[in-house]
Amino acid sequence: MVNYRASELDRTFAALVDPTRRAILARLEREESASVSDLARPFVIKLPAVMKHLDVLDEAGLIIRSKKGRTVTVHLRPDPMREAMEWLSRYERFWSRSLDRLATYAESKEAEARRKKR
Amino acid sequence: MTSLTLVRQIKARPAIVFEALTTPEGIARWWGPDAGPVLFAETDVRIGGRFRVRFRMLDGTEHESTGEYLEVEESKRLVMSWQWTTGGEPDEAGNLSRLSFDLEPIDSGTELTLTHARLKTEASRVSHEQGWTGAIEKLAHRFSDASAEDHHDQT
16 A cells, blocks of 8 residues: 555656656646647657657546547646645655754754853 | 755854754754654764664654765765654655755855755656756646645535
8 A cells, every 4th residue: 555655656756757748737737628639739749759748647647538539638637746745745844843943953052152152 | 846955044053053963962952843852863974874863743653764874074965865664654665765954154154955855766866856846846836726726616
């Protein structure tokens, strides 16, 4: 269970590492959905290469593809992204609170050192 | 995305901040996400040396992490590997991450930069090197806004 969740998170990160895939996600975030050919248009790479990127995003659960007639429409699925964000925010809480106390402690040591010097 | 960076300005000279980061007495005073106690702290501050810190949170749960010092520059820089051995984040079990502290002297004392990077996969390592954290965070923040709205709609 734990490993499964960890590997899911890794898949999300791996999917997000590529700039083309991030551009696709950013666009879907703005437009909610788009056809595959629309998505491919701004890129210099060929349609099959875009399809491969969509496969990776699909496997990571970041998009949903639906077919109507000959058109494949792509939707965004933000849940895995949210999980990745949760990872970050948990550590942010941990370190932010620790560093607050670290600062207080170091500042009291500094004040002490100055008092001794006088 | 795969790494977290926090910057703090501290009114204390770098040598004092470095001591707080590396001595068991120092660590015992600040390590952990709430006011619960540090139960023990061990440090062997040299390249290849290890640290081990265990703390209890106010909810009674105990957490322990350990790692190895990878870079040690007195009063300047500290890099270590990081792994939860007890408690911690369930997602993170067995995952090795990398924690670094950089200390920069400033007029008022020290500017401390903490970076905690997730390092399990090659992909996350590459992403860290490419330094696209800011862009993706912005993107992700918009997603979390959207999720807040979703919840609102459901109520």
